[in-house]
Amino acid sequence: MYSFGGVVRKIIHIDADCFFAALEMRDAPHLRDLPIAVGGSSNGRGVISTCNYPARKFGIRSAMAAAHALRLCPDLILRPHRFEVYRQASKAMKAIFYDYTDLVEPLSLDEAFLDVSAVSRCDGSATRIAEEIRARVFSEVGITCSAGVANNKFLAKVASDWQKPNGITVITPEQNDAFSRALPVAKLSGVGKVTAAKLASMGLYSCADVRECGLEVLLKRFGKFGVRLHERAYGRDDRPVLPSRERLSIGVEHTYDHDLPSGACIAQLPALLGELRGRITKAQASAKITKLFVKVKFSDFVSTTVERRCTVLDDAGYVELLKQAMARSSLKIRLLGVGVKVVGDSVGVQLALF
Structure with missing residues (x-):
């Protein structure tokens, strides 16, 4: 308790x-x-x-x-x-x-x-x-x-x-104990399809399985995230309710009417970056940038994100990030996104509506 x-x-x-x-x-x-x-x-x-x-x-x-x-x-x-x-x-x-x-x-x-x-x-x-x-x-x-x-x-x-x-x-x-023990691992925060598959490969399908696996094995396989898996498997969470949320990223993304060949994607960057600059200015976050990132969703709906450390908007940097992301698949592209990671500023702003 x-x-x-x-x-x-x-x-x-x-x-x-x-x-x-x-x-x-x-x-x-x-x-x-x-x-x-x-x-x-x-x-x-x-x-x-x-x-x-x-x-x-x-x-x-x-x-x-x-x-x-x-x-x-x-x-x-x-x-x-x-x-x-x-x-x-x-x-x-x-x-x-x-x-x-x-x-x-x-x-x-x-x-x-x-x-x-x-x-x-x-x-x-x-x-x-x-x-x-x-x-x-x-x-x-x-x-x-x-x-x-x-x-x-x-x-x-x-x-x-x-x-x-x-x-x-x-x-x-x-x-708490009985309820959390019976939960499937998919209910644990941070466990998506990839992590669930890794857990399944270890024979871990429920929180009861994770408990039996033990913290040492989880740490070896998942690093720091293994600690959270172990805690949640026991129904433990000491995080406080925070009345103000930190803004961690600002982004813009667009789904295109027709899938784009890779050669046409770089031409979309100026419009996306123009909108991104407007949002950063509105949030007064220009001095808080820590990383740049690019998101690409291919025609098979698989997404990939590439990021780099940087404290200013750098158009050439976004071009390089986009090239790296596009190199991960030969498929056409249905969605492009650009954004920045920023220092948490404890503002009560929610970024759900891109």
Whole structure:
């Protein structure tokens, strides 16, 4: 059980259900039972940002190419982004969160951690606070959200996804060990397809397997990340809820209507870098640059990123990085991105909307 100053930690993770799509259905109720997705484009290019649950029955998922989504569901209704609507809804949700605690850590427009350890409202019950917040979001914003309640951030986030949509899962301190032991490794933060495959090659499929493997083996195979794997396998996470988030990167990316041959990509850099400069200036981050990076997504949807240390924007440097990235595949390119890594500045800015 985690405690600070004698106070038992009570962490809530709130996550809106299919946020963009939920707001589209709120404003156009006749779409509620139809498969809809937000993102993509009228010609099927681009990527799905999110979709509602009727669309998910066809296998459609976030980050899927719109063209592929339309093949899975020809009747899919593609809606364009309405970012101002999403921002206003996000602002309304956060206003509700701050009614309960100042310790709110936004993760994106539609999710956040709340530390309610010292909150006396609802008789100090984190479960009742989470239920009250969910009811208010539905009443005041017009969408549903799911919640996870636990004594640390890792388990609270896992729990919020446990009974989606419109559900709540509470993990008491007494349940931590059994709950985390049974988790598949894919539920651990930082474990993507590549790491999951490495773990599988070691015969590690669940947190119980990771526990039995032992810290020494994990350190040898994964370095420092092995420590985090070991801690999460035991359901441990002592990270505090941070009311302001550090900005770590600023970027611009674009998906093209037609896949580009490598020879045409360098010509796209000036426009991308022009937009990037504008964003860096707006964020007042010109003096905080530590690295440059280029992202390339090939026609088979495999992405690669190349970066280098640098404290100023360097057009020639981006050309070299792009050449290195393109050399990793002979396929045409559907997406280009450029960006910078910056020194954390503890500003409350979220970079989800490139």
